[in-house]
Amino acid sequence: MNTPTLMIQGTTSDAGKSVLTAGLCRWLRRRGIRVAPFKPQNMALNSAVTVDGGEIGRAQAVQAQAAGVEPHSDMNPVLIKPGSDTTAQIILQGQVYGNMDAVDYHACKASARAAVLESYARLAQQYDAVLVEGAGSPAEINLRDNDIANMGFAEAVDCPVALIADIDRGGVFAHIHGTLALLSDSERARTRGFVINRFRGDMALLQGGLDWLTRSSGKPVLGVLPWLHGLHLEAEDAIRAEQQTGSDHDRLDVVIPILPHISNHTDFDSLRLHPQVNVIWVQIDATPPPADLVILPGSKQVRADLARLQARGWQQYLQRHLRYGGKLIGICGGFQMLGRSIDDTDAVEGTPGSSAGFGLLELHTRLRPDKQLRRCRGRLLHDEAPVTGYEIHMGESTGAALQRPALRLDDRDEGCISDDGQILGTYLHGLFDQPEACGSLLHWGGLDDPEPLDYPALREAGIERMADTIAAHMEEALLLQLIGLEPG
Numbered sequence: 001m002n003t004p005t006l007m008i009q010g011t012t013s014d015a016g017k018s019v020l021t022a023g024l025c026r027w028l029r030r031r032g033i034r035v036a037p038f039k040p041q042n043m044a045l046n047s048a049v050t051v052d053g054g055e056i057g058r059a060q061a062v063q064a065q066a067a068g069v070e071p072h073s074d075m076n077p078v079l080i081k082p083g084s085d086t087t088a089q090i091i092l093q094g095q096v097y098g099n100m101d102a103v104d105y106h107a108c109k110a111s112a113r114a115a116v117l118e119s120y121a122r123l124a125q126q127y128d129a130v131l132v133e134g135a136g137s138p139a140e141i142n143l144r145d146n147d148i149a150n151m152g153f154a155e156a157v158d159c160p161v162a163l164i165a166d167i168d169r170g171g172v173f174a175h176i177h178g179t180l181a182l183l184s185d186s187e188r189a190r191t192r193g194f195v196i197n198r199f200r201g202d203m204a205l206l207q208g209g210l211d212w213l214t215r216s217s218g219k220p221v222l223g224v225l226p227w228l229h230g231l232h233l234e235a236e237d238a239i240r241a242e243q244q245t246g247s248d249h250d251r252l253d254v255v256i257p258i259l260p261h262i263s264n265h266t267d268f269d270s271l272r273l274h275p276q277v278n279v280i281w282v283q284i285d286a287t288p289p290p291a292d293l294v295i296l297p298g299s300k301q302v303r304a305d306l307a308r309l310q311a312r313g314w315q316q317y318l319q320r321h322l323r324y325g326g327k328l329i330g331i332c333g334g335f336q337m338l339g340r341s342i343d344d345t346d347a348v349e350g351t352p353g354s355s356a357g358f359g360l361l362e363l364h365t366r367l368r369p370d371k372q373l374r375r376c377r378g379r380l381l382h383d384e385a386p387v388t389g390y391e392i393h394m395g396e397s398t399g400a401a402l403q404r405p406a407l408r409l410d411d412r413d414e415g416c417i418s419d420d421g422q423i424l425g426t427y428l429h430g431l432f433d434q435p436e437a438c439g440s441l442l443h444w445g446g447l448d449d450p451e452p453l454d455y456p457a458l459r460e461a462g463i464e465r466m467a468d469t470i471a472a473h474m475e476e477a478l479l480l481q482l483i484g485l486e487p488g
Contacts, residue, residue, distance in 0.1 A: 090112075
């Protein structure tokens with residue numbers, strides 16, 4: 001390994017790997033270092049479209065923003081998008097490789113490993129440093145054979161590892177000690193230090209444990225990061241229910257069902273953070289409450305999720321919602337559900353067949369093997385508010401509903417709005433991200449005087465805050481040395 005590289009691995013999932021990697025990207029960028037984020041293998045249904053027309057995990061796109069570079073498919077060469085409990089769509093270097101179960105994927109692991117090493121080599125040639133994020137935990141001994149996500153990659157490129165653990169979960173020293181105990185001698189040797197994440201309390205009460213950890217392991221604690229209240233950086237998969245608080249006066253109630261195969265739920269982070277919006281996530285089997293606006297999100301298994309909604313009475317709920325003047329938005333898979341039919345004769349999502357949709361739009365969708373991947377910019381047609389976003393879908397929709405488009409994207413009309421103005425459908429993810437579009441759609445949804453919310457600025461502020469925290473609470477000289485860079 002010639003290019004300075006550091007891999008961040010975690011004792012558990014959601015220990016803070018993604019956020020730390022994003023913060024480190026910005027921290028290095030501030031020092032004038034051209035850095036690239038990299039995650040060899042990612043399992044997530046939140047994804048983004050890259051500058052080269054590929055698809056990667058959304059966390060890596062945010063890390064690229066932190067590094068000040070365009071996201072590229074090489075930054076996440078293996079993306080696994082679960083479609084069921086046993087099967088997943090495999091994305092290699094940004095493009096669909098196929099739908100596989102665990103046995104099939106294990107059989108193609110050599111191809112995946114070659115893609116990982118090839119992508120890393122390209123990044124290493126282009127950048128001054130590479131920051132690598134692991135997946136899950138390196139101590140998952142049942143996954144050690146042919147591992148490319150954690151120590152298998154670190155060993156292949158001979159890079160050092162920093163191990164992060166979440167103290168808020170409890171048992172942080174047991175997590176670290178147990179992880180080290182399950183590593184091989186060479187893996188333990190390349191683990192060069194620890195980061196304690198999400199600490200709140202008196203450092204004096206923690207110091208004895210830190211001293212013990214250093215003595216027992218012979219490795220330094222690189223830093224203790226405090227709990228950062230209100231920090232927002234997009235999640236890889238977990239739905240975050242926490243919201244901004246504001247006055248109950250002039251608030252918009254927005255209901256979103258938690259589909260079993262929900263994808264790209266980061267579409268709604270800007271709504272969750274808006275002080276005038278009350279986002280109500282509803283389990284698909286629960287009774288949804290009254291709302292001003294209902295949004296049907298994207299899905300990795302559209303027909304299966306549609307069937308669950310229909311079986312649990314959501315058809316009647318949506319009809320009643322519209323009858324009383326409510327507004328309805330369908331995004332991607334949710335857009336397809338609003339139509340007359342969804343046809344999957346090519347078995348794109350598994351079992352071939354056709355399903356009747358909710359029938360609220362004169363729209364017919366045919367699922368096709370070729371995935372549509374686009375980054376888009378344009379405007380809402382009802383008031384010219386600018387929008388930016390991306391499309392990731394495997395369906396092609398036709399029908400009379402499209403004669404009244406909802407958006408103008410680049411050089412084409414897109415989506416639709418119903419004749420009565422109550423239903424909007426689109427394939428565009430990121431619909432609410434731009435302040436003008438968010439305000440426009442909230443006003444359309446029933447909010448009289450929407451306050452401006454600049455979601456891209458909030459994301460940028462979160463990245464800056466994380467970099468500030470690293471500078472204040474980590475051993476900077478030791479960290480630079482560990483990466484392989486000269487302090488200064």
